[in-house]
Amino acid sequence: xxxxxxxxTGPMGAGKTTxxxxxxxxxxxxxxxxxxxxxIVDKATTTVALDYGEITIDGEEKVRLYGIxxxxxxxxxxxxxxxxxxxxxxxxxxxxxxxxxEMLNFIDDFxxxxxxxxxxxxxxxxxxxxxxxxxxxxxxxxxxxPGMVIPVFTVDPxxxxxxxxxxxxLIVNIEMRAAFGAMMARSV
Amino acid sequence: xTIDAKDLPRESPSVSMGFPVTVGxxxxxxxxxxxxxxxxxxxLTMHVEMHGPLLIDFKNHAFSWSTPLELFPVDAVHTGLxxxxxxxxxxxxxxxxxxxxxxxxxxxGINSFGxxxxxxxxxxxxxxxxxxxxxxxxxxxxxxxxxIAVLGNTSATTKExxxxxxxxxxxAQSLVNALSLMxxxxxxxxxxxxxxxxxxxxxxxxxLFGRLLKRLGR
Amino acid sequence: xxxxxxxxxxxxxxxTSLLDEMKSVASSLNYxxxxxxxxxxxxxxxxxxxxxxxxxxxxxxxxxxxxxxxxLKIGTSEYIIIASxxxxxxxxxxxxxxxxxxxxxxxxxxxxxxxAISRSYAQKMADLLK
Numbered sequence: 221x222x223x224x225x226x227x228x229t230g231p232m233g234a235g236k237t238t239x240x241x242x243x244x245x246x247x248x249x250x251x252x253x254x255x256x257x258x259x260i261v262d263k264a265t266t267t268v269a270l271d272y273g274e275i276t277i278d279g280e281e282k283v284r285l286y287g288i289x290x291x292x293x294x295x296x297x298x299x300x301x302x303x304x305x306x307x308x309x310x311x312x313x314x315x316x317x318x319x320x321x322e323m324l325n326f327i328d329d330f331x332x333x334x335x336x337x338x339x340x341x342x343x344x345x346x347x348x349x350x351x352x353x354x355x356x357x358x359x360x361x362x363x364x365x366p367g368m369v370i371p372v373f374t375v376d377p378x379x380x381x382x383x384x385x386x387x388x389x390l391i392v393n394i395e396m397r398a399a400f401g402a403m404m405a406r407s408v
Numbered sequence: 409x410t411i412d413a414k415d416l417p418r419e420s421p422s423v424s425m426g427f428p429v430t431v432g433x434x435x436x437x438x439x440x441x442x443x444x445x446x447x448x449x450x451x452l453t454m455h456v457e458m459h460g461p462l463l464i465d466f467k468n469h470a471f472s473w474s475t476p477l478e479l480f481p482v483d484a485v486h487t488g489l490x491x492x493x494x495x496x497x498x499x500x501x502x503x504x505x506x507x508x509x510x511x512x513x514x515x516x517g518i519n520s521f522g523x524x525x526x527x528x529x530x531x532x533x534x535x536x537x538x539x540x541x542x543x544x545x546x547x548x549x550x551x552x553x554x555x556i557a558v559l560g561n562t563s564a565t566t567k568e569x570x571x572x573x574x575x576x577x578x579x580a581q582s583l584v585n586a587l588s589l590m591x592x593x594x595x596x597x598x599x600x601x602x603x604x605x606x607x608x609x610x611x612x613x614x615x616l617f618g619r620l621l622k623r624l625g626r
Numbered sequence: 627x628x629x630x631x632x633x634x635x636x637x638x639x640x641x642t643s644l645l646d647e648m649k650s651v652a653s654s655l656n657y658x659x660x661x662x663x664x665x666x667x668x669x670x671x672x673x674x675x676x677x678x679x680x681x682x683x684x685x686x687x688x689x690x691x692x693x694x695x696x697x698l699k700i701g702t703s704e705y706i707i708i709a710s711x712x713x714x715x716x717x718x719x720x721x722x723x724x725x726x727x728x729x730x731x732x733x734x735x736x737x738x739x740x741x742a743i744s745r746s747y748a749q750k751m752a753d754l755l756k
Binding site: 249250251252253254255256257258259266268269270289291293294296297 | 629630631632633662663664665666678679681682683685686687688689690692693697724
């Protein structure tokens with residue numbers, strides 16, 4: 221059976237668990253604990269090991285969706301999960317104090333995925349009206365890795381159609397990177 | 409309808425652009441493309457029959473229109489267009505934030521020129537993406553998503569783009585028009601020709617994207 | 627909920643002296659920590675171990691144990707044991723609290739005795755917090 225592991229990364233409170241719940245066809249396996257950092261992100265519970273959901277294709281191929289715990293103190297879980305991953309959906313909260321820097325930090329931690337085009341950035345809570353514009357996320361990514369065009373979308377993790385778009389964009393970008401990435405490297 | 413300059417308030421001299429009554433969005437796209445590329449601070453008002461005035465504030469990259477983009481009238485009748493100069497700290501043209509102009513540019517670009525090359529694009533160029541459009545906010549097809557991913561990873565002519573994704577060249581051209589209007593394409597000369605080939609049936613079977621699309625019913 | 631137990635000095639002090647007592651009665655105990663469900667160190671015995679990192683790992687393990695028990699419909703996980711060539715890790719929740727006791731014993735202990743002493747100290751911690 222073929223499997224494809226897709227990670228949902230990003231800081232606490234960006235909507236990773238919700239996104240997986242909206243995409244998964246099985247009841248999501250979650251590892252929530254009461255959040256004792258409500259002064260940082262005001263939500264009742266937080267993921268401490270992983271979330272797990274899946275989408276089965278033709279009964280024999282699985283897209284496995286893993287959500288990571290967002291806090292740095294759980295980065296040993298990041299190392300475990302990224303070994304098998306083909307790509308990641310990086311969710312950031314637009315009304316966090318410095319969401320662009322948070323995005324760049326996660327990209328550093330998941331460099332291997334980024335380098336092969338396996339990243340889509342989803343900016344949540346952008347409707348609140350504060351926070352950087354979408355273009356400034358793209359510009360920061362371009363500065364960090366010139367020549368690489370990473371999809372950046374505004375997302376509502378509660379919206380299943382939007383999360384499907386995000387997942388599909390990730391997969392098609394990985395495939396096109398694999399097909400043409402080498403060619404582009406030659407032409408530069 | 410064109411508005412005579414003497415009818416307008418003196419501090420905001422508007423210029424009607426000799427805009428003919430037209431059906432569809434080609435002329436509108438051309439006018440907007442000129443305003444965007446000129447880079448001078450202007451506001452623009454478009455009169456669209458039955459759909460009220462469409463106001464564009466280029467400085468804030470925003471528009472305001474009573475018609476929601478989900479109900480975008482492809483065959484709209486345009487009856488007039490004016491530009492009015494503004495200054496950096498001028499009063500807002502309408503209540504901000506308004507709507508993101510990219511959404512309008514996307515749908516207008518897709519629905520103008522009838523699948524032919526936009527007039528501002530010279531013949532014989534390749535295109536490469538500089539930034540993904542915000543697809544979760546724009547009504548799009550999966551083939552458009554696929555073409556965008558191609559342009560994000562290589563540079564291609566519209567013909568090559570159409571071949572890779574397996575669509576009519578006019579469909580690829582409409583997408584290129586829209587991306588170009590949005591200012592997210594890097595253009596270069598088409599020479600030398602590149603060996604972009606149509607994906608084989610085996611490659612298509614290997615594509616998780618294709619299978620997942622089917623599975624999700626998209 | 628109220629802020630985590632790791633932020634309450636009285637709890638940290640009581641937990642630290644409880645772990646000291648546990649060490650004094652169990653010579654095979656090499657390391658022990660009390661940590662919150664969401665991975666914060668409340669108290670730990672001194673040692674070569676990175677306490678903050680271990681607290682994160684132990685809380686993940688606890689949550690995975692609970693998730694597996696839930697998935698298999700066998701109630702909630704009572705304790706987790708990792709047995710290896712050089713010792714055992716015994717881990718269990720402090721009854722009624724969002725707090726986990728994780729203890730490392732060397733091979734001088736049997737699994738049974740390691741489990742018994744860990745259970746008894748988890749209960750003592752629960753009594754202290756009542």
